[in-house]
Amino acid sequence: xxxTAPFRSMIEPGQWVRHPVHPEWGDGQVQSAIGARxxxxxxxxxxxxxxxxxxxxxxxx
Numbered sequence: 001x002x003x004t005a006p007f008r009s010m011i012e013p014g015q016w017v018r019h020p021v022h023p024e025w026g027d028g029q030v031q032s033a034i035g036a037r038x039x040x041x042x043x044x045x046x047x048x049x050x051x052x053x054x055x056x057x058x059x060x061x
Contacts, residue, residue: 009052010059011038017057019050027060 011017015030017040026043033039036053050057 009033009036009038011052011057016060018060019048020056020058 011030011033013030013032017028017030019025019028019040019042022045025045025048028040028042028045028048031039031041031047033052036051038050038052038057039047040050040057041047
């Protein structure tokens with residue numbers, strides 16, 4: 001049986017996060033979170049679309 005439940009992330013717009021594999025990107029603020037698609041504006045990388053089903057972003061404070 002295939003799990004067809006929609007992906008739910010604990011990340012919400014406005015939260016500050018850090019990418020666990022790319023700490024050099026700096027802290028990032030979540031711009032949008034729709035299903036597994038998380039758009040984050042990082043200090044040193046700009047806007048990046050993250051697949052939250054594949055990357056577990058670190059939520060800051």
